[in-house]
Amino acid sequence: MSEQATLERGYRRILAWYPRSFRAGSEDEVLAVLLATAEDGQTRVGLAEAWDLVRGAVRMRLWPAAPRPRSVRVAVKLMLAGAAAELAAMITVIATLGTVRATVAARDAAALQAVYLHQVSVIGLAPVAIGMWLWLAWANGRGEDWARPLSAACFGLASLSVVAALAQGAAAFAPATMIAAAVVWTLGLSSVALIFTPAACRYYRLQPVQQ
Amino acid sequence: MQEATFLILTALADGSQHGYGIITEVQQISGGRVKLRAGTLYTALDRLRADGLIGVDREEIVEGRLRRYYRLTPDGTAVLAEEAARLHANATAALRRLNPGLAGGAA
Numbered sequence: 001m002s003e004q005a006t007l008e009r010g011y012r013r014i015l016a017w018y019p020r021s022f023r024a025g026s027e028d029e030v031l032a033v034l035l036a037t038a039e040d041g042q043t044r045v046g047l048a049e050a051w052d053l054v055r056g057a058v059r060m061r062l063w064p065a066a067p068r069p070r071s072v073r074v075a076v077k078l079m080l081a082g083a084a085a086e087l088a089a090m091i092t093v094i095a096t097l098g099t100v101r102a103t104v105a106a107r108d109a110a111a112l113q114a115v116y117l118h119q120v121s122v123i124g125l126a127p128v129a130i131g132m133w134l135w136l137a138w139a140n141g142r143g144e145d146w147a148r149p150l151s152a153a154c155f156g157l158a159s160l161s162v163v164a165a166l167a168q169g170a171a172a173f174a175p176a177t178m179i180a181a182a183v184v185w186t187l188g189l190s191s192v193a194l195i196f197t198p199a200a201c202r203y204y205r206l207q208p209v210q211q
Numbered sequence: 212m213q214e215a216t217f218l219i220l221t222a223l224a225d226g227s228q229h230g231y232g233i234i235t236e237v238q239q240i241s242g243g244r245v246k247l248r249a250g251t252l253y254t255a256l257d258r259l260r261a262d263g264l265i266g267v268d269r270e271e272i273v274e275g276r277l278r279r280y281y282r283l284t285p286d287g288t289a290v291l292a293e294e295a296a297r298l299h300a301n302a303t304a305a306l307r308r309l310n311p312g313l314a315g316g317a318a
Contacts, residue, residue: 026253032276033230033249049248056250060257 003043004035010045011035017057019064064142069203072140075194079137079151082187083130089180090126093119096176114168122177129158140195145204148195155188212294216255218245220264220283220291227268227282230256256281264290 011034015027034049068076097119104115132154139147162181194200215237222228222236233256234247259265264287268280283291 028277030253036231052248052250056254059254
């Protein structure tokens with residue numbers, strides 16, 4: 001009996017890796033199966049079964065099983081597209097760094113400072129923005145309810161920065177950047193709209209207490 | 212569909228089973244080739260439940276431990292039938308090409 005208790009403790013240590021919602025409903029059930037399939041007199045968790053359990057835990061955490069409504073699936077894809085668009089915008093800015101500056105210098109030397117600032121801010125902020133897009137895509141896909149207001153807030157900030165860029169006259173000196181910003185902004189608007197649809201709301205509400 | 216998933220659905224095709232029962236059934240169906248481990252089994256069951264292909268039939272307490280019986284839902288039955296037909300068609304085609312003499316004899 002104490003051998004089994006040792007083994008059971010070993011299994012429970014690994015089962016602790018599983019999502020809480022799954023453990024609440026199924027930990028004892030899985031444990032019963034593990035003990036039933038264990039060898040007689042086995043006291044330690046075998047390497048192969050430990051690996052199998054950890055792999056299951058990772059899979060459940062990365063790809064939760066609850067069916068995502070279409071709107072959330074599309075929103076997640078749009079957010080990934082947002083990250084890609086942001087990356088493309090950053091590359092565009094870097095690639096056109098010199099030509100844009102030369103054009104501006106020739107037309108309106110006074111604006112050079114503003115252009116320079118704009119370029120630096122785009123290049124500096126793009127990695128942060130890409131990270132945010134990816135993180136929010138992941139969190140929204142999992143149905144984390146905090147991800148929704150956060151996504152909306154990020155979209156609000158992004159909108160403000162677009163307005164600010166327009167006010168600085170960015171459209172005049174960097175049309176390519178403005179097109180990229182417009183694409184990113186549209187992706188943000190659509191994904192935020194999608195995660196607040198009625199079907200999505202039901203999904204987020206029900207998520208943490210899965211079945 | 213992964214083989215493990217196909218075999219789990221097959222194990223449930225003629226009646227409800229609990230976790231350990233599914234493992235032994237799958238081993239039997241596959242001629243001893245596939246020994247499901249608990250992690251694989253429950254990750255698959257979790258997904259199949261979420262997708263509505265299986266449901267919980269009933270729960271029992273045996274020796275102080277929860278035993279949950281799973282069964283196919285109508286959706287699960289349909290998906291399994293479709294997958295079985297597809298595999299059958301593929302296997303038939305393969306056998307026909309390997310043994311041209313027996314053409315049409317199999318299916």
